[in-house]
Amino acid sequence: MTFPAGYHHQPLDDSFREAAFTLDTWAFPSSTTPEDWTEIEFPMDWTRFVGVVADGPDPDAVPIDGAAPARSDLVAMYGSYAFDRFPVPGTEIPVGGLTWVGVHPQHRRRGILRGMITDHLDACAARGETVSALFAAEAAIYGRFGYGLAAHDVRLTIPRAARLRDVPGAGTHTVRLEIADADRHGALVESVHREAGRRPLGVDGPRGALLNRPGWAGRDDPSLARRMLLDPPVWRGGKEARRIVVVERDGEPRGFATFRRSSEWRDEGPRGTVHVGEVAALDVAAAHDLWSVLLDLDLMAKVETFLLPPDDAILGLLVDPRAAGTKRVDNVWLRLVDVAGALASRRYQADVDVVLHVTDELRPANAGSYRVRATAFAEPEVTRTHDDADLSLDVSALGAAYLGGQTLAALGLAGRVTELRSGALATASAAFGWPVAPSCSFVF
Numbered sequence: 001m002t003f004p005a006g007y008h009h010q011p012l013d014d015s016f017r018e019a020a021f022t023l024d025t026w027a028f029p030s031s032t033t034p035e036d037w038t039e040i041e042f043p044m045d046w047t048r049f050v051g052v053v054a055d056g057p058d059p060d061a062v063p064i065d066g067a068a069p070a071r072s073d074l075v076a077m078y079g080s081y082a083f084d085r086f087p088v089p090g091t092e093i094p095v096g097g098l099t100w101v102g103v104h105p106q107h108r109r110r111g112i113l114r115g116m117i118t119d120h121l122d123a124c125a126a127r128g129e130t131v132s133a134l135f136a137a138e139a140a141i142y143g144r145f146g147y148g149l150a151a152h153d154v155r156l157t158i159p160r161a162a163r164l165r166d167v168p169g170a171g172t173h174t175v176r177l178e179i180a181d182a183d184r185h186g187a188l189v190e191s192v193h194r195e196a197g198r199r200p201l202g203v204d205g206p207r208g209a210l211l212n213r214p215g216w217a218g219r220d221d222p223s224l225a226r227r228m229l230l231d232p233p234v235w236r237g238g239k240e241a242r243r244i245v246v247v248e249r250d251g252e253p254r255g256f257a258t259f260r261r262s263s264e265w266r267d268e269g270p271r272g273t274v275h276v277g278e279v280a281a282l283d284v285a286a287a288h289d290l291w292s293v294l295l296d297l298d299l300m301a302k303v304e305t306f307l308l309p310p311d312d313a314i315l316g317l318l319v320d321p322r323a324a325g326t327k328r329v330d331n332v333w334l335r336l337v338d339v340a341g342a343l344a345s346r347r348y349q350a351d352v353d354v355v356l357h358v359t360d361e362l363r364p365a366n367a368g369s370y371r372v373r374a375t376a377f378a379e380p381e382v383t384r385t386h387d388d389a390d391l392s393l394d395v396s397a398l399g400a401a402y403l404g405g406q407t408l409a410a411l412g413l414a415g416r417v418t419e420l421r422s423g424a425l426a427t428a429s430a431a432f433g434w435p436v437a438p439s440c441s442f443v444f
């Protein structure tokens with residue numbers, strides 16, 4: 001194990017539940033107390049959680065009134081979700097979704113996070129997860145560990161009654177508005193969500209490739225599926241209980257959106273907000289009918305969205321997209337654990353034959369040159385090579401380009417990819433892109 005001196009690895013199980021939630025409230029300040037946490041039936045797959053324990057009293061702790069510092073128990077932890085079918089361009093692969101990373105403030109900046117990431121990447125490799133993905137609490141943390149910013153989402157504030165373009169089939173759905181409930185809606189939500197990510201354009205890709213939305217992680221991990229519709233009152237922040245709108249055609253669900261409303265009473269009239277959670281629709285008519293409901297709720301003045309893909313249908317449906325004040329935010333960060341395995345797993349959207357020279361400080365076994373040869377959308381061939389490299393880049397830049405969200409050309413503009421053979425950047429950049437923008441619809 002690679003933890004700093006004075007700390008050791010601690011496998012976790014349910015007997016650590018209270019300690020883990022107490023640590024969580026130190027790492028992530030919130031109004032949810034450890035006592036609240038014990039009331040919430042929060043599912044934890046302990047087999048994928050690791051704790052860090054101090055060997056003894058903290059030598060740096062300042063005693064208060066001469067008292068000996070208290071012995072620290074669980075001082076840090078991390079976990080990972082098993083994304084068995086994580087969408088990458090053209091296919092799905094097992095990915096370790098890093099989560100719940102927290103270090104008690106008393107023990108920060110001593111190298112514990114570095115130890116936990118090293119441990120996590122080794123565990124991913126042992127499980128055959130060639131890629132690790134995460135949402136970053138702070139965007140400056142993970143680049144140093146070889147993660148690259150691989151996807152964005154957009155956040156909109158849409159005025160009530162904003163006009164939508166008419167599309168064929170709009171207005172033909174049955175609409176159900178209900179309180180969101182895991183038992184009642186869980187299966188519907190998961191199946192619409194999965195189909196929306198597998199075939200966002202409603203068609204298959206050429207040569208057996210899925211024309212999917214990269215990064216659109218599903219909830220294969222049962223603990224995650226259960227978590228999605230949890231709604232304890234302490235998490236509502238003054239808003240109502242979570243609702244769901246489902247649109248159906250011929251009795252079949254075609255889309256859903258979860259949301260909560262909050263009220264604001266002003267002298268000039270009610271100015272409530274609709275806070276949209278997750279949205280998934282199987283075609284543009286279903287999307288039109290979902291948004292038509294969300295944009296026309298009484299007593300509301302605006303609709304605030306959360307994680308929408310940068311190419312979500314609503315952006316093309318709005319007659320006045322500027323009025324939505326679009327904000328673009330970092331979404332999934334990605335780390336190639338096994339560079340050859342990861343490059344060979346995805347598909348490429350144009351023919352390519354390129355040699356990449358990759359640096360990787362944290363996992364030096366990855367460093368070296370790789371030839372990527374592929375016909376558009378077909379399975380590629382990736383081999384280690386001693387041939388002259390065409391492009392050189394760090395593993396973090398490769399992670400940023402992996403889902404097709406950031407182009408290699410854009411990374412080149414920022415000095416993160418160096419072209420060593422004239423023309424290589426343009427052709428590789430075209431091949432590494434993808435027709436559908438990567439994005440994940442929930443924070444994990």
Ligand SMILES: CC(=O)SCCNC(=O)CCNC(=O)[C@H](O)C(C)(C)COP(=O)(O)OP(=O)(O)OC[C@H]1O[C@@H](n2cnc3c(N)ncnc32)[C@H](O)[C@@H]1OP(=O)(O)O
Binds near residue numbers: 101104109115
């Ligand atoms: C995937 C997720 O779960 S995201 C959630 C991350 N968790 C949080 O943000 C909760 C609050 N913060 C914490 O728990 C901790 O401060 C952590 C996990 C962010 C950092 O843990 P530490 O043990 O202090 O990190 P560690 O000492 O290993 O630092 C490693 C490096 O990261 C840097 N670093 C650590 N935290 C930050 C930060 N918030 N911003 C920028 N750099 C950081 C350190 O300076 C150090 O840099 P170096 O390698 O150049 O010396």
